[in-house]
Amino acid sequence: MVQYSKKFQAVPEPTIRRMPSYLAFAEGLLRKGQQFVSSTQIANYMNIDPTQVTKDLSYTTIVGKTRVGYEVKAIVDVLSEFLGFSVMDNAFLVGAGSLGSALLHDSGLNHFGLKIEAAFDINPATIGRKINDVEVFHIDQFRDLAQELNVIMGIITVPAENAQTVADLMVAWGIKAIWNFTPARIKVPDDIIVQNTTLYSNLAIIFNKLHQEKREE
Amino acid sequence: MVQYSKKFQAVPEPTIRRMPSYLAFAEGLLRKGQQFVSSTQIANYMNIDPTQVTKDLSYTTIVGKTRVGYEVKAIVDVLSEFLGFSVMDNAFLVGAGSLGSALLHDSGLNHFGLKIEAAFDINPATIGRKINDVEVFHIDQFRDLAQELNVIMGIITVPAENAQTVADLMVAWGIKAIWNFTPARIKVPDDIIVQNTTLYSNLAIIFNKLHQEKREE
DNA sequence: AATCAATAAGGAAATTTTTCTTTAATAAAA
DNA sequence: TTTTATTAAAGAAAAATTTCCTTATTGATT
Ligand SMILES: NC(=O)c1ccc[n+]([C@@H]2O[C@H](COP(=O)([O-])OP(=O)(O)OC[C@H]3O[C@@H](n4cnc5c(N)ncnc54)[C@H](O)[C@@H]3O)[C@@H](O)[C@H]2O)c1
Ligand SMILES: NC(=O)c1ccc[n+]([C@@H]2O[C@H](COP(=O)([O-])OP(=O)(O)OC[C@H]3O[C@@H](n4cnc5c(N)ncnc54)[C@H](O)[C@@H]3O)[C@@H](O)[C@H]2O)c1
Numbered sequence: 001m002v003q004y005s006k007k008f009q010a011v012p013e014p015t016i017r018r019m020p021s022y023l024a025f026a027e028g029l030l031r032k033g034q035q036f037v038s039s040t041q042i043a044n045y046m047n048i049d050p051t052q053v054t055k056d057l058s059y060t061t062i063v064g065k066t067r068v069g070y071e072v073k074a075i076v077d078v079l080s081e082f083l084g085f086s087v088m089d090n091a092f093l094v095g096a097g098s099l100g101s102a103l104l105h106d107s108g109l110n111h112f113g114l115k116i117e118a119a120f121d122i123n124p125a126t127i128g129r130k131i132n133d134v135e136v137f138h139i140d141q142f143r144d145l146a147q148e149l150n151v152i153m154g155i156i157t158v159p160a161e162n163a164q165t166v167a168d169l170m171v172a173w174g175i176k177a178i179w180n181f182t183p184a185r186i187k188v189p190d191d192i193i194v195q196n197t198t199l200y201s202n203l204a205i206i207f208n209k210l211h212q213e214k215r216e217e
Numbered sequence: 218m219v220q221y222s223k224k225f226q227a228v229p230e231p232t233i234r235r236m237p238s239y240l241a242f243a244e245g246l247l248r249k250g251q252q253f254v255s256s257t258q259i260a261n262y263m264n265i266d267p268t269q270v271t272k273d274l275s276y277t278t279i280v281g282k283t284r285v286g287y288e289v290k291a292i293v294d295v296l297s298e299f300l301g302f303s304v305m306d307n308a309f310l311v312g313a314g315s316l317g318s319a320l321l322h323d324s325g326l327n328h329f330g331l332k333i334e335a336a337f338d339i340n341p342a343t344i345g346r347k348i349n350d351v352e353v354f355h356i357d358q359f360r361d362l363a364q365e366l367n368v369i370m371g372i373i374t375v376p377a378e379n380a381q382t383v384a385d386l387m388v389a390w391g392i393k394a395i396w397n398f399t400p401a402r403i404k405v406p407d408d409i410i411v412q413n414t415t416l417y418s419n420l421a422i423i424f425n426k427l428h429q430e431k432r433e434e
Numbered sequence: 435a436a437t438c439a440a441t442a443a444g445g446a447a448a449t450t451t452t453t454c455t456t457t458a459a460t461a462a463a464a
Numbered sequence: 465t466t467t468t469a470t471t472a473a474a475g476a477a478a479a480a481t482t483t484c485c486t487t488a489t490t491g492a493t494t
Contacts, residue, residue, distance in 0.1 A: 011425065012450070012451065013422060014450090014451065014452090015451090016418070016421050016422055016425050017418045017421070017422065018418075019421060020400065020415060020417045020418050020420075020421050021400060021402060021415065021418075024377070024400045024401065025402075038470085038471065038472090039471075039472075040470085040471075045402055046402055047402065048452095049452070049453060049454095050471090050472095051452080051453065051454075051472095051473095052451095052452065052453080054471090054472060054473065054474095055451095055452080055453095055473095057472095058472090058473075058474085063472080063473090064471075064472050064473085065459090065460085065461095065471085065472075066458075066459040066460055066461085066470080066471050066472050066473090067459070067460045067461050067462085067469085067470050067471050067472085068460080068461075068470090068471075068472090069470095069471070069472085070472090083421045083424060083425070084421070084424030084425065084427070084428055085420075085421075085424070089424070089427075097322075098318065098319040098322035098323060099319045099323070101315065101319065102315040102316045102318065102319035105314075105315035106315060106316070108400070108416075108417065109417075109420070112417050112420050112421075113420070113424065114420060152427070153423065160241070176427065177423050177426070177427055179419065179420075179423060183237065183238060183241045183325070184241065185238060185242075185262055185263055185264065193423060193426045193427060195419050195422055195423045196238075197416060197419045198237060198238065199325075199414065200237045200325065200326075200329050201233070201234045201235075201237050201238075202396065202412050202414045203237075203302075203326070203329050203330070203331060203396075204233050204234070204236060204237050204300045204301070204302075204329075205230060205233055205234065205412055206370065206394050206396060206410060206412045207300060207301030207302070207306070207330065208228065208233050208300070208301065209394070209410045210301070210306075210369070210393065210394055210410060211301055229480070229481065231480095231481070231482090232481090255440080255441065255442090256441075256442075257440080257441075265482095266482070266483060266484095267441090267442095268442095268443090268482080268483065268484075269481095269482065269483080271441090271442060271443065271444095272443090272481095272482080272483095274442095275442090275443075275444090280442085280443090281441075281442050281443085282441085282442075282489090282490080282491095283440080283441050283442050283443090283488075283489040283490055283491090284439085284440055284441050284442085284489070284490045284491050284492085285440090285441075285442095285490080285491075286440095286441075286442085287442090
């Protein structure tokens with residue numbers, strides 16, 4: 001089911017999923033002073049097919065040199081621009097519990113273009129605290145602050161049963177995209193972008209492969 | 218590139234990815250006392266096509282009743298068994314920092330069949346502490362404990378630059394599967410199962426959709 | 435009792451994604 | 465200078481996944 005118009009959707013999602021890893025690899029090479037990198041090298045690092053790498057990179061403006069590869073600096077620059085990591089977007093996080101705190105502590109998000117401006121909770125014990133310089137407010141203050149700061153993304157890290165309630169609030173307050181870390185699926189209007197990140201799916205994949213191995217013995 | 222034999226791999230990975238959400242939904246319905254659920258209902262909750270749901274469930278032993286749907290209890294029982302959530306597997310976590318602590322606090326992992334037996338770190342400040350009843354040991358003690366407890370999975374939540382070092386240790390100590398939360402890709406022997414969980418990929422997908430919207434305006 | 439509507443299920447078709455093949459370029463080696 | 469080997473790029477083919485279509489079943493409605 002298509003949640004949004006496909007007119008400009010040219011880049012496959014699997015490609016976008018791989019790109020941050022290409023970027024991270026290239027950043028590492030840049031730090032080490034390597035100037036060029038071939039699709040073979042990237043593919044080796046990623047454990048995928050080299051043509052997959054060239055296909056993926058062909059969606060960007062990056063062009064490689066035969067017999068040499070791609071300019072590392074170009075990959076870093078183009079890819080971070082392409083992925084939207086070079087402009088900072090503002091977000092609010094709701095649910096400053098275990099996972100929420102981890103995300104607030106993560107400087108990686110900053111590096112990848114996301115600034116968490118404020119956190120919200122309902123637990124009086126956490127409200128008023130600062131987690132890695134981000135203040136935790138009561139959820140009722142969300143509205144006023146969303147106006148002030150230019151916040152386009154809402155991050156949901158509350159218990160699953162409260163996910164829909166929080167999502168409804170976010171929509172009402174004009175959030176454009178929601179990053180949902182709960183296993184619950186939320187219902188929002190079609191024009192709101194939702195990204196579900198269910199860690200437990202990864203667990204299912206691991207178990208599936210483990211059991212497969214067992215069956216083969 | 219195939220990292221493992223495909224002989225018994227019949228279930229598509231996207232299917233396995235969706236199944237934990239079906240399960241979570243069914244568990245919710247069970248709590249509410251609902252006895253049957255149709256593919257239409259599940260699809261509506263998931264925001265996907267109903268035939269996708271029937272296809273997915275057809276990989277299991279679950280059979281539905283025409284005009285009625287699937288038995289909720291059967292979905293819960295069969296799916297949790299099928300996904301490997303009903304037998305407890307033991308894991309070690311290396312890197313008891315922000316993300317590591319969040320995972321240690323997460324009772325969801327227990328519910329989905331994963332028991333973190335111990336955590337490891339190199340920071341003297343955290344070693345000896347207990348996080349949600351799980352003790353943090355120095356990484357050097359990994360070996361002895363891995364023998365004692367029946368640990369098959371290693372969870373990596375150290376900084377990206379240390380991921381390979383930790384992975385090498387895990388392999389040396391006989392771990393069968395690695396759940397890697399760092400953006401770095403690790404190199405391990407072919408028989409070791411690796412699941413990379415890169416949260417930043419999700420960010421890239423959101424940004425991509427956001428920018429698409431902008432282009433369409 | 436007959437009709438209607440909702441649904442599962444299986445197979446076909448369409449779409450998406452990955453892999454393979456060919457070609458051309460070019461750095462390095464002979 | 466010539467040859468060789470490596471690589472990017474573009475297109476074709478293959479594989480995987482999703483969506484569509486048809487059929488049969490059966491609970492609800494008339
Ligand atoms: N902790 C993890 O590592 C982890 C891993 C995977 C998934 N998750 C998911 O992330 C979500 C949060 O998990 P957690 O471990 O951080 O839980 P947690 O209990 O530590 O934190 C939840 C926080 O949300 C707050 N909260 C509850 N209802 C709220 C509301 N209506 N508005 C605002 N704040 C509210 C609570 O006060 C609490 O601080 C859960 O859905 C969980 O399944 C967590
Ligand atoms: N925090 C998040 O929300 C988040 C989100 C996405 C990805 N990540 C990734 O997860 C990883 C960890 O992030 P974090 O925020 O928890 O970092 P952190 O600095 O809070 O924690 C890292 C921990 O690993 C320990 N450590 C370092 N080297 C070690 C070694 N060789 N052996 C054992 N322990 C070692 C450190 O002492 C520290 O306690 C990073 O790769 C990060 O990119 C984190």
